Amino acid sequence: MIDQENQEVSNEEEFRKIEITVFRYNPQNSNTKPEYQTYTLEETPGMTLYIALIKIWSTMDHNISFDFVCRAGICGSCSMVVNGKPRLACKTRTSEFEDGKITLLPLPTFKHIKDLSVDTGNWMNAMSKKVESWIHAKEETDITAIEKPVEPDVAQAVFELDRCIECGICLAACSTKIMKEDFVGAVGLNRTARFAIDPHDERSDEDFYELIGDDNGVFGCMSLMGCEDHCPKDLPLQTKIAYMRRKMVKM
Amino acid sequence: MPQQDSTVELLTGKDSVGKKSKIPARLDLLQSATGLILSFFIIFHIVFESSILFGKAAMYRLTKIFEGEPFIEGGEPLIISALAFGIFVIFIFHALLAMRKFPSSYKEYQRYRTQSKMLKHSDTNLWFIQITTGFVMMFLGSIHLYTMMTQPENIGPYASSDRIYSDIAWPMYLILLISVVLHTGVGVYRLIIKWGWFDGSNPRANRIRSKKIIQAVVVVYLVLGLLSLGTYMKIGYDHQEEYGNRYSEVHK
Numbered sequence: 105m106i107d108q109e110n111q112e113v114s115n116e117e118e119f120r121k122i123e124i125t126v127f128r129y130n131p132q133n134s135n136t137k138p139e140y141q142t143y144t145l146e147e148t149p150g151m152t153l154y155i156a157l158i159k160i161w162s163t164m165d166h167n168i169s170f171d172f173v174c175r176a177g178i179c180g181s182c183s184m185v186v187n188g189k190p191r192l193a194c195k196t197r198t199s200e201f202e203d204g205k206i207t208l209l210p211l212p213t214f215k216h217i218k219d220l221s222v223d224t225g226n227w228m229n230a231m232s233k234k235v236e237s238w239i240h241a242k243e244e245t246d247i248t249a250i251e252k253p254v255e256p257d258v259a260q261a262v263f264e265l266d267r268c269i270e271c272g273i274c275l276a277a278c279s280t281k282i283m284k285e286d287f288v289g290a291v292g293l294n295r296t297a298r299f300a301i302d303p304h305d306e307r308s309d310e311d312f313y314e315l316i317g318d319d320n321g322v323f324g325c326m327s328l329m330g331c332e333d334h335c336p337k338d339l340p341l342q343t344k345i346a347y348m349r350r351k352m353v354k355m
Numbered sequence: 356m357p358q359q360d361s362t363v364e365l366l367t368g369k370d371s372v373g374k375k376s377k378i379p380a381r382l383d384l385l386q387s388a389t390g391l392i393l394s395f396f397i398i399f400h401i402v403f404e405s406s407i408l409f410g411k412a413a414m415y416r417l418t419k420i421f422e423g424e425p426f427i428e429g430g431e432p433l434i435i436s437a438l439a440f441g442i443f444v445i446f447i448f449h450a451l452l453a454m455r456k457f458p459s460s461y462k463e464y465q466r467y468r469t470q471s472k473m474l475k476h477s478d479t480n481l482w483f484i485q486i487t488t489g490f491v492m493m494f495l496g497s498i499h500l501y502t503m504m505t506q507p508e509n510i511g512p513y514a515s516s517d518r519i520y521s522d523i524a525w526p527m528y529l530i531l532l533i534s535v536v537l538h539t540g541v542g543v544y545r546l547i548i549k550w551g552w553f554d555g556s557n558p559r560a561n562r563i564r565s566k567k568i569i570q571a572v573v574v575v576y577l578v579l580g581l582l583s584l585g586t587y588m589k590i591g592y593d594h595q596e597e598y599g600n601r602y603s604e605v606h607k
């Protein structure tokens with residue numbers, strides 16, 4: 105019903121025009137220079153940046169690069185800087201920007217691939233190895249037997265932290281990470297907190313100290329809360345970093 | 356080899372049993388601890404110094420109490436010297452620890468500033484205030500503390516006012532006052548977040564709450580500090596003909 109109405113309005117060209125300015129650069133190609141390119145397009149109802157970029161790609165410029173997989177805020181591939189703020193493009197509506205002007209930049213601190221596309225995957229992989237992001241248990245798990253029970257609220261707390269989608273937004277919003285390349289960031293510290301509260305994991309605080317007990321780990325964090333305030337999954341990064349800090353400082 | 360362990364750490368990044376140094380943990384805690392001690396000190400210092408708002412006699416009495424007059428006949432300014440020295444040591448130590456966080460190269464500074472201008476995130480911007488006021492205080496705070504250490508007898512309704520007005524210390528005090536109040540406000544807010552002191556059952560709401568309370572306290576302290584500085588200026592102005600004369604309780 106509503107769709108039909110919108111369709112009609114659209115035919116009468118009543119939708120506003122929006123201007124999307126994109127950072128264009130291909131570091132692989134020495135003939136290109138970094139530049140901004142502006143695309144003007146018609147905004148459709150409920151348009152997200154994902155839809156807008158697909159429209160640009162399919163109707164205006166087949167050479168523009170950006171990443172998407174799930175378009176539903178669960179894969180973390182579409183993070184980019186939207187008018188200064190790192191955000192998920194698939195969860196950002198164009199209607200939010202009153203003047204209809206949107207500037208898109210690739211996420212800083214990650215390896216730039218091309219235009220809006222960056223390599224978060226390899227960084228996340230390295231981070232996972234650095235903080236040993238897996239259950240450490242001496243006993244081998246017998247997968248034929250019923251699992252040991254876990255208190256529901258403990259399980260809930262672990263699941264809560266497991267919701268991280270590795271989008272990298274916390275890093276792009278972090279002044280420490282911007283200055284110190286090797287900082288593991290909120291995503292890494294959140295990961296250690298996740299295993300620290302998981303009863304399956306037998307690592308002691310001492311073990312965690314070996315992973316994050318330095319200025320590239322928890323002591324590098326200056327509590328500027330860029331992570332907390334930009335995480336699209338609303339993870340409790342403020343309290344979890346403080347939790348790890350309190351543990352680590354006692355070592 | 357006396358420095359065997361540090362040599363091992365130099366070569367491997369770990370100590371002789373393959374463990375990471377615990378020093379970073381100590382430094383992080385000390386940075387906060389020194390900041391907290393200095394903050395408590397400042398919170399009281401500005402209130403005491405505002406005793407001038409209640410008149411010269413009130414400020415004079417308070418100065419004498421700090422000089423230990425209830426116990427020592429006539430007061431002993433060396434007590435102030437000792438106090439200033441203690442604060443100076445903590446102050447230097449705090450600056451040393453906090454300096455580790457400063458952007459330390461063009462590249463770091465460029466990246467940090469550009470990103471934070473882009474981000475327009477209030478807590479990130481507060482940090483810029485913290486490092487600039489911290490840097491300012493390294494110099495102005497040192498001048499002030501050194502004066503207090505070496506001339507503790509020159510504290511009093513006229514002595515201080517002469518310094519502020521006739522010796523033209525007021526521009527320094529004005530900048531120092533604004534810096535110290537802002538820096539302490541931001542610093543205490545940071546401590547609350549960093550260690551999760553008032554997380555309670557709703558850390559997000561409590562963070563906003565802490566920030567609001569601190570903002571209000573910062574305004575109160577700025578007003579208090581500026582009013583007192585103005586009062587010292589006024590007294591100094593009226594007293595310039597008698598520069599150097601000390602206040603005495605008899606001719607009040």
Ligand code: HEM
Binds near residue numbers: 326395397492
């Ligand atoms: C030489 C002068 C000073 C310098 C250079 C300085 C610098 C800094 C810097 C850069 C930070 C931030 C550290 C971080 O982000 O982790 C900081 C934190 C702090 N400063 Fe200062 N500061 C100075 C003096 C003071 C004074 C006089 C006070 C109190 C009156 C104070 C109270 C604090 C507090 C409470 C913190 C928070 C500590 C923390 O984050 O762990 N500072 N200082």
Ligand code: SF4
Binds near residue numbers: 268291334337338
């Ligand atoms: S913690 Fe939040 S911002 Fe950081 S990677 Fe995970 S989901 Fe993204």
Ligand code: FES
Binds near residue numbers: 172177180182192
């Ligand atoms: S495309 Fe998966 S989070 Fe946006």
